[in-house]
Amino acid sequence: MSSIRCNDLCKTFEQGGETIVGLDHVSLSIEEGEFVCLSGPSGSGKTTLLNAMGGLDTPDSGRIQVGDAVLTDLSRGQLADMRLQNVGFVFQAYNLVPVLSARENVEFVMQVQGVDARQRSQRVQEVLAEVGLEGLESRLPAELSGGQQQRVAVARAIASKPKLVLADEPTANLDTRSAAQLMGLFVSLNQRGITFVIATHDSRVMGYARRLVKLQDGRMISDEAQEPTAMVV
Amino acid sequence: MRLPLATLLRLAWRNLWRNYRRTLIMLLAIAVGVWAMIAMSAFLRGMTDQMVRSGLNTLPGEVQIHQSNYRADPSVVNSMPPPDGDLLDALNQPPITAWTSRVRVPAMVSSEYDSRGVILLGVDPEGETAIGALPDTIVEGRFLSDADDRGVVLGQRLVERLDTAMGKRVVLMSQDPDNNVADRGARVVGIYRARLRSTEDTLVYAARNPTQSMLKLGSAVSEVAVIGGDYRHSESLVPPLAAAVTNMQLVQSWQQLDPYLGSMLKVQDGFTLIFMVVIFLALSFGLVNTLVMAVFERMREIGLMQALGMRPGLILLQVLIESVLLLSLGLIVGNVAAWLTIKPLESGIDISAVADGMEMMAMGTTLYPALDGRDMLTSTAIVVGLGILASLLPAWRAARLDPIRALAKT
Numbered sequence: 216m217s218s219i220r221c222n223d224l225c226k227t228f229e230q231g232g233e234t235i236v237g238l239d240h241v242s243l244s245i246e247e248g249e250f251v252c253l254s255g256p257s258g259s260g261k262t263t264l265l266n267a268m269g270g271l272d273t274p275d276s277g278r279i280q281v282g283d284a285v286l287t288d289l290s291r292g293q294l295a296d297m298r299l300q301n302v303g304f305v306f307q308a309y310n311l312v313p314v315l316s317a318r319e320n321v322e323f324v325m326q327v328q329g330v331d332a333r334q335r336s337q338r339v340q341e342v343l344a345e346v347g348l349e350g351l352e353s354r355l356p357a358e359l360s361g362g363q364q365q366r367v368a369v370a371r372a373i374a375s376k377p378k379l380v381l382a383d384e385p386t387a388n389l390d391t392r393s394a395a396q397l398m399g400l401f402v403s404l405n406q407r408g409i410t411f412v413i414a415t416h417d418s419r420v421m422g423y424a425r426r427l428v429k430l431q432d433g434r435m436i437s438d439e440a441q442e443p444t445a446m447v448v
Numbered sequence: 449m450r451l452p453l454a455t456l457l458r459l460a461w462r463n464l465w466r467n468y469r470r471t472l473i474m475l476l477a478i479a480v481g482v483w484a485m486i487a488m489s490a491f492l493r494g495m496t497d498q499m500v501r502s503g504l505n506t507l508p509g510e511v512q513i514h515q516s517n518y519r520a521d522p523s524v525v526n527s528m529p530p531p532d533g534d535l536l537d538a539l540n541q542p543p544i545t546a547w548t549s550r551v552r553v554p555a556m557v558s559s560e561y562d563s564r565g566v567i568l569l570g571v572d573p574e575g576e577t578a579i580g581a582l583p584d585t586i587v588e589g590r591f592l593s594d595a596d597d598r599g600v601v602l603g604q605r606l607v608e609r610l611d612t613a614m615g616k617r618v619v620l621m622s623q624d625p626d627n628n629v630a631d632r633g634a635r636v637v638g639i640y641r642a643r644l645r646s647t648e649d650t651l652v653y654a655a656r657n658p659t660q661s662m663l664k665l666g667s668a669v670s671e672v673a674v675i676g677g678d679y680r681h682s683e684s685l686v687p688p689l690a691a692a693v694t695n696m697q698l699v700q701s702w703q704q705l706d707p708y709l710g711s712m713l714k715v716q717d718g719f720t721l722i723f724m725v726v727i728f729l730a731l732s733f734g735l736v737n738t739l740v741m742a743v744f745e746r747m748r749e750i751g752l753m754q755a756l757g758m759r760p761g762l763i764l765l766q767v768l769i770e771s772v773l774l775l776s777l778g779l780i781v782g783n784v785a786a787w788l789t790i791k792p793l794e795s796g797i798d799i800s801a802v803a804d805g806m807e808m809m810a811m812g813t814t815l816y817p818a819l820d821g822r823d824m825l826t827s828t829a830i831v832v833g834l835g836i837l838a839s840l841l842p843a844w845r846a847a848r849l850d851p852i853r854a855l856a857k858t
């Protein structure tokens with residue numbers, strides 16, 4: 216079963232009286248368990264495509280299906296439920312809730328899902344250990360480094376065991392070492408069956424992908440399978 | 449899906465203290481507003497209570513039974529037999545707490561220098577004590593000792609007008625049922641002060657038995673005065689008594705006896721509500737501004753929560769919880785402050801400097817603020833109810849944010 220299926224997506228924006236093409240007839244299928252990079256220069260449409268796959272943005276035309284759900288047919292509330300149950304997001308700017316500790320940020324999605332406290336606590340311990348943040352659970356985001364914050368964001372994204380993780384420029388604010396550690400974590404999680412779609416223009420990140428989709432001016436200009444070239448640390 | 453109330457509460461609480469200065473200022477504004485609502489209603493209620501009690505003191509009695517023509521012609525002709533049989537049984541049943549019967553007729557009182565028209569009350573001192581209808585203060589001498597006391601108790605102002613004094617004799621004069629002059633001499637055994645100086649001019653107290661003898665009434669009385677637990681609910685005393693009186697007798701609550709006095713309570717309740725709403729309206733601008741700013745500052749976070757799968761309804765709920773927390777804190781501080789500052793004043797505030805003006809409003813020289821739990825509840829309901837309404841706009845705006853745009857905010 217196809218994990219994500221995008222058919223003929225089009226999206227335009229109005230900016231300063233000018234019409235900008237975000238997506239121009241993009242069609243793409245991503246199978247479960249794939250590790251895909253969407254690449255291209257700024258304004259190429261990779262973030263727009265990623266947001267559309269996550270149900271954060273609605274295309275002007277076309278159809279997106281994630282699992283059994285046709286996103287273009289869902290209401291705002293249903294889209295929120297779909298994201299809650301199926302999608303983990305990792306953003307460039309970490310986007311942690313500043314008034315919640317690392318543990319509480321990771322717990323947040325599960326709390327909204329209604330997972331009971333004991334299960335939550337166990338799962339939080341597991342994922343924080345997995346991302347290497349043991350001992351930092353009670354720190355607020357402001358008390359963590361950029362790399363640590365991004366790890367908390369990853370822990371939050373995977374805590375509820377989503378089928379799909381969408382990451383938008385996840386290494387943009389990280390140093391080389393932190394970026395390599397993060398990508399290693401992504402690869403390891405992908406090997407356990409989580410589908411990863413990463414929007415990036417960082418060639419180091421592309422080296423981890425087994426499939427590279429290139430976009431330019433909203434159009435998909437190539438879609439190629441590749442052997443990962445980057446070394447997992 | 450279960451409502452993650454604990455999560456929303458924790459988030460709301462922590463968000464409140466992110467900008468603690470703004471929260472404290474808003475908290476202070478709410479607390480002062482709540483305090484003002486309660487203080488204002490306590491003063492207003494105190495004033496109204498005094499006006500009503502002053503009015504009741506001139507009746508006196510919360511419910512009265514008369515011969516049916518007495519109100520039109522309050523003379524001895526319209527007297528009635530003292531309570532007996534069913535009426536006596538009804539008078540001794542709860543919720544009636546006390547009753548007394550008295551003679552009440554228009555009369556003249558004369559000293560050697562002057563004469564004044566008054567209302568002569570022929571009372572049983574024990575009964576008047578039971579219904580709390582004794583004069584406010586006996587400034588000289590004593591009140592009547594029993595229903596056979598032959599003395600008379602006058603108001604201080606009347607004593608001044610008659611140019612008489614304690615121990616002097618005055619003449620009481622009225623008409624008997626045959627329209628003959630009925631009079632007797634009586635010694636002034638006591639002088640009283642009333643909250644209203646006009647009462648001192650009007651009411652003359654004599655014992656019931658000598659008054660009945662003077663007026664040739666036998667055991668007949670003009671009225672039966674009754675009290676219950678709370679003068680505000682005295683209308684509930686009427687039905688059982690009305691069922692027990694004869695066709696020739698009429699049972700009326702003080703609201704019926706003095707409709708103006710009765711309407712004052714309703715007017716007071718209305719004014720209290722209006723004042724509370726006006727105070728809250730002023731407050732609501734600050735509240736809305738605080739929440740709008742809080743939403744504006746956290747737009748990115750709200751977008752994030754939407755991206756993570758929080759439904760718009762939960763976002764709306766979270767902003768409302770923040771508002772309710774702020775309002776609740778303000779309410780607690782405001783209510784406690786009101787209790788601490790107004791409770792000690794319930795023993796009375798001296799307003800003798802403006803006594804003449806206050807007398808026009810049927811008030812005495814002391815104002816007794818009345819802190820009422822219902823007013824505290826009303827102010828709480830108004831602040832919470834209207835507060836939530838005022839918070840709906842910023843909360844709705846937060847819930848309607850486009851996650852992409854919100855996440856793009858720096």
